Amino acid sequence: MMSTAIFLGAGAAKVEGAPLQNELVKMCARSFQQLGRCPNVAGYLKDFFGIHCLQDDLEKTTFPTFEEVIGLIDLAELRGETLRWPLVEGFNADNSIHTLRLVRDELIFMMSWFIDYYSQEEASGSYECLLSTLNSRTLLDRNRVIFLTSNYDLLLEKALSKVYASKKINYGVDFARVEGEKLWRPTLNAGLKFYKIHGSLDWLYCTTCNNILLKYVPISSSLDYTNSLICTDCLSIREPVIVPPTYYKSMSNVFLGSVWNNAENALRRVTRVVFCGYSLPDADMHIKYLMKRAQTNRASPVFSVVVFNHYSGKDERVAEEEEVRYKRFFGDKVVDYTRKSFEEFVADPLPYLT
Ligand SMILES: [Zn+2]
Numbered sequence: 290m291m292s293t294a295i296f297l298g299a300g301a302a303k304v305e306g307a308p309l310q311n312e313l314v315k316m317c318a319r320s321f322q323q324l325g326r327c328p329n330v331a332g333y334l335k336d337f338f339g340i341h342c343l344q345d346d347l348e349k350t351t352f353p354t355f356e357e358v359i360g361l362i363d364l365a366e367l368r369g370e371t372l373r374w375p376l377v378e379g380f381n382a383d384n385s386i387h388t389l390r391l392v393r394d395e396l397i398f399m400m401s402w403f404i405d406y407y408s409q410e411e412a413s414g415s416y417e418c419l420l421s422t423l424n425s426r427t428l429l430d431r432n433r434v435i436f437l438t439s440n441y442d443l444l445l446e447k448a449l450s451k452v453y454a455s456k457k458i459n460y461g462v463d464f465a466r467v468e469g470e471k472l473w474r475p476t477l478n479a480g481l482k483f484y485k486i487h488g489s490l491d492w493l494y495c496t497t498c499n500n501i502l503l504k505y506v507p508i509s510s511s512l513d514y515t516n517s518l519i520c521t522d523c524l525s526i527r528e529p530v531i532v533p534p535t536y537y538k539s540m541s542n543v544f545l546g547s548v549w550n551n552a553e554n555a556l557r558r559v560t561r562v563v564f565c566g567y568s569l570p571d572a573d574m575h576i577k578y579l580m581k582r583a584q585t586n587r588a589s590p591v592f593s594v595v596v597f598n599h600y601s602g603k604d605e606r607v608a609e610e611e612e613v614r615y616k617r618f619f620g621d622k623v624v625d626y627t628r629k630s631f632e633e634f635v636a637d638p639l640p641y642l643t
Pocket of ligand 1: 495497520521523524
């Protein structure tokens, strides 16, 4: 059976990418200056980057990128090392590890808040439109279309509740618990296949119980953030299942491993992948790895790629380089690099499906 995978990149959500990378650390600083939130990030910025959130003019300050801030913490943890807090007396290594994790939690909380805030602004209209069309041709019921994304937002879930409330979602992961009320429930059998390979704003992982919870609402939606993370079974602090966009992506989480394996198995059976709002950046080697495995290890030789990543005013040189990236990786004959946008695909998706 012919089927198509639709890959939703940052450009299909318009809420991640450049603005997030550039603004997030500044937002944390401003949030501390005005509301006293993110105290650990503020301390980290002071001690490691010389930024005084209470005294400095934040508009004139040059901030480190999100990648730099979280990358230092990720690498220290990966290497089993700690960072010395230069200005704090009596600070020992245990404190340092603990505080670094708090900094990381605050950054991820702010990222969740930011993505959720902007994805509410950004109406999920495109997703609704796409799902309506697919649903009207019963393509969702027959599993002729599956979805993959590197985004964490809940845009597709929101659209699905409007278009097709009874449809279940198969995330490729077994949730031990589901909190809250929604018409749809996750499933591992039938259902719309939707693989969120970097996690989701509403997934929480308990490292003590070794299970995963689906909250239906973003982790940042509770004002009492820390309390909302506590596992009701063992009282440990649950961790968000969000892999930040760093170069040191840890795919070691067992639940993300399950998503990954299910995604790979599903991709091996599709005859086409439609990339939306995704530029196939050099840094995303793990996504290329997933795609190449699916392209080469398959029963059916048919595998084609269609790309929708255009927008008005896009630099021609950027588009050309992108086309070359896609063609050199998947093969000249396989790739149809349209000069069309995600919105254009959504308006008329059927000709591009197999
Ligand atoms: Zn627990």
